[in-house]
Amino acid sequence: MTLLVRNILNLRSSPSNVICRKNIYTTPRLSSDMLLVHRDSKENNSKIPFQFTEANMKRIQALVQNYPEGSQMSAVSMALDIVQRQIGWIPISAMHKVAEILSMPRMRVYEWATFYTMCKREYRGKFNVKVCKTLPCMLRGSDIILQAVEDATCCKVGGLSEDKMFGVDLVECQGACANAPVVVIDDDYYEDLTVCDIYNIIQTLRCGGIPPCGPQSGRFAAEPCCGLTSLLTCPPPPGYCIQRALFTSCDDGKKKK
Numbered sequence: 001m002t003l004l005v006r007n008i009l010n011l012r013s014s015p016s017n018v019i020c021r022k023n024i025y026t027t028p029r030l031s032s033d034m035l036l037v038h039r040d041s042k043e044n045n046s047k048i049p050f051q052f053t054e055a056n057m058k059r060i061q062a063l064v065q066n067y068p069e070g071s072q073m074s075a076v077s078m079a080l081d082i083v084q085r086q087i088g089w090i091p092i093s094a095m096h097k098v099a100e101i102l103s104m105p106r107m108r109v110y111e112w113a114t115f116y117t118m119c120k121r122e123y124r125g126k127f128n129v130k131v132c133k134t135l136p137c138m139l140r141g142s143d144i145i146l147q148a149v150e151d152a153t154c155c156k157v158g159g160l161s162e163d164k165m166f167g168v169d170l171v172e173c174q175g176a177c178a179n180a181p182v183v184v185i186d187d188d189y190y191e192d193l194t195v196c197d198i199y200n201i202i203q204t205l206r207c208g209g210i211p212p213c214g215p216q217s218g219r220f221a222a223e224p225c226c227g228l229t230s231l232l233t234c235p236p237p238p239g240y241c242i243q244r245a246l247f248t249s250c251d252d253g254k255k256k257k
């Protein structure tokens with residue numbers, strides 16, 4: 001036993017093993033790692049009033065009509081989404097407003113807003129740039145893409161650029177793995193990205209333009225990069241591979257009528 005332990009210790013300290021040792025490093029915090037509780041701050045406290053615009057108020061009233069009497073709290077996700085579209089994030093006073101309009105306990109609104117990572121509880125810039133870092137995107141170079149995003153926006157993960165135009169976040173799978181690496185800016189997906197694409201996209205946004213979203217490689221949707229490999233011919237007409245006997249009986253039926 002002692003010999004075994006000694007052998008293990010020797011092995012661990014052998015030079016070749018030191019060279020092969022895996023580096024341990026820490027990764028930046030994900031947006032899903034954000035603090036789940038609210039802490040009052042100068043910019044986010046219940047004393048700062050929040051009001052929906054008239055148009056948004058009408059939207060919420062229309063949404064509430066979709067639910068039976070007494071179940072208006074089912075519209076909470078849509079009401080919070082409207083808050084976010086109105087001012088870009090969801091402060092605590094807006095949550096209180098939503099609770100008041102939907103006649104539901106404030107706690108229920110807090111629960112919703114803290115559970116879903118798409119609910120931004122702090123201002124994340126005019127453009128919230130979310131870089132996917134889950135395995136398929138990582139295998140396709142999301143690390144390099146993240147570095148390019150940070151350089152192009154002059155903003156580190158979790159932070160805001162100095163002009164408050166960009167906020168960069170790391171996120172888990174965005175559901176477009178076939179087109180990795182993927183970056184989502186607000187509601188738009190940018191796929192098949194290269195470092196050059198990132199600089200172009202950020203520069204276009206900075207200049208007030210709207211860069212075309214979707215795969216940047218030129219392919220359509222998620223079709224193969226080298227062109228179609230299946231479904232190369234026109235689809236067969238209706239009735240393909242149906243037994244002849246079935247056709248006959250259909251014809252007979254028509255004749256009888």
Ligand code: FES
Nearest residue numbers: 132137174176177
């Ligand atoms: S892993 Fe990035 S979109 Fe799925």
